[in-house]
Amino acid sequence: MSVLKVSRDSYHHGNLQEAIIQSAIKLIRKNGPDHLSMREISYEVGVSPSAAYHYFPDKDSLVRGIGQHLFAELASMITKSIEKFPGTSARAAKLRFREIGRAYFKWAVKEPNLFRLMFGGFCSSDEQTSYKADASYIMLNKALDDLVATGAMPSKFRPYGEILTWSCVQGASNLILEGHLPKNAFEDLLDGLELALGVK
Amino acid sequence: MSVLKVSRDSYHHGNLQEAIIQSAIKLIRKNGPDHLSMREISYEVGVSPSAAYHYFPDKDSLVRGIGQHLFAELASMITKSIEKFPGTSARAAKLRFREIGRAYFKWAVKEPNLFRLMFGGFCSSDEQTSYKADASYIMLNKALDDLVATGAMPSKFRPYGEILTWSCVQGASNLILEGHLPKNAFEDLLDGLELALGVK
DNA sequence: CTGGTTATCTGAATAGTGTTCAGATTATGG
DNA sequence: CCATAATCTGAACACTATTCAGATAACCAG
Known part of the structure; x- marks a missing residue:
């Protein structure tokens, strides 16, 4: 979990917002709505922990979006x-x-x-x-x-x-x-x- | 929140298990079942963060008990x-x-x-x-x-x-x-x- | 009253968390 | 081709759950 799961070629992800949502859904499916981790999402998507905050002001907002x-x-x-x-x-x-x-x-x-x-x-x-x-x-x-x-x-x-x-x-x-x-x-x-x- | 809320006279709390449950209920009422914090409970009850683990193996167990x-x-x-x-x-x-x-x-x-x-x-x-x-x-x-x-x-x-x-x-x-x-x-x-x- | 046993609690440490922000990178439009 | 704007990184802060060796004190046998 401390290793990036996906290695990107370009600096920009391309479709990060959607990727975050999909990854979050996957993780919620496995671990439940509580136990969702912003950092784990980042690792899964192959992006730094702070990247998600460009699209969602905080975790609760992401969850609401989902x-x-x-x-x-x-x-x-x-x-x-x-x-x-x-x-x-x-x-x-x-x-x-x-x-x-x-x-x-x-x-x-x-x-x-x-x-x-x-x-x-x-x-x-x-x-x-x-x-x-x-x-x-x-x-x-x-x-x-x-x-x-x-x-x-x-x-x-x-x-x-x-x-x-x-x-x-x-x-x-x-x-x-x-x-x-x-x-x-x-x-x-x-x-x-x-x-x-x-x-x- | 970084200060003990209750100062005990005796080293032993006396009724810690029940106090933990009551404090947890109070905090869940305020902040929701997610957003419950073991440490905040400890502070409220006036006990060290690890004391609760003598009565509940982990947070999820406490929540189930509640x-x-x-x-x-x-x-x-x-x-x-x-x-x-x-x-x-x-x-x-x-x-x-x-x-x-x-x-x-x-x-x-x-x-x-x-x-x-x-x-x-x-x-x-x-x-x-x-x-x-x-x-x-x-x-x-x-x-x-x-x-x-x-x-x-x-x-x-x-x-x-x-x-x-x-x-x-x-x-x-x-x-x-x-x-x-x-x-x-x-x-x-x-x-x-x-x-x-x-x-x- | 004394001393040992045991339940109870502390302190410190580990590893993980959400979130912020200055700055690095790169896509995009002029 | 260059400036601007969008996008992402790295490091930091404050907080979290959990573990465990050791401190404390209640309790009980002698």
Whole structure:
């Protein structure tokens, strides 16, 4: 760790900002959001410890930036996953709804440390960006609208659909990740959620 | 911070282990679970930096220990809160059910950094202690049983009651805490949950 | 009361950390 | 081709976790 991992040919790195982010993500994945080290990033990228400060005022800013990055990745993951179930049928709407939850959970299980970074207070939203602008939130709303439109869910549950679903999926992912619930509990949760929301 | 905060009269502290935990909780409350410093704890307690290592093998162990401590505190907080609504009526059962969620959320809002420590991967359960032994989990189950027994909730939702409720409350607390949902969303969530579970 | 045993705590040292800043390097535009 | 601006380095500062030999004092047997 005290040796440069990458030897550059040019004095300028060329794409340092992105390289720092990628290296940081890699290290967070391995060691967790705490235990991230600016110096280790530098060694990995092949740059002096102070170079990173040209792009990020401090470590917390870098972590917040990575948070943004990851929220976009999660959203695109969800987008991709529901593309497998197109169509306007009630059945398709239901499959999409369930798949959103599954994709969210899959992300959490596959990348526990990144999930912890996103929702563990390391990148608290500035309250400026409304949650309603969040890509995942928009997709969830669309899925719920489709459920109602296709008659797969009674409209009386619609106003609470977003908050119930998002909270459930987030909470179950969190609890399972931290060992408070068994891994197989997630499908049970989705069963229960659909039962309670009258999805059929 | 480079000066001892407490001057002891005796060489032995007397109750160092507990003092360390209390000081750590205080500092985590102020600075977050990351940003906890062993040395700062030492200064606060009035002891040399190495003294703590007689009770905790390393920082992560201390944090895990504090996690245990906090889970017990949360459980007792919930216990106290539902004692305000005794009785065997459907109305009392419903009030207790709702109060469990409220107490959980109140804790999260009042102690965001402690909540983050508990559920942010800093003290991952060893999988040994079953979640079914968790005091909060037991209380929630009791509350759900009471709902069914008093006819305040259809029994068909009972099997999913625990996981749905716990996930919802946990997820909403988490999302609100990190700025992904507005603070007033929690009561909406409880409304939606009771509507979906047919609680009346 | 005495002396040895043991738990407790200190001091110093090692190795690693975030962060700053003057200066070295080099890409870029005139 | 040269000046300017962007980029990166090196060294420094103050701080961190952790280890360990030794100092201290509580405790217990005689």
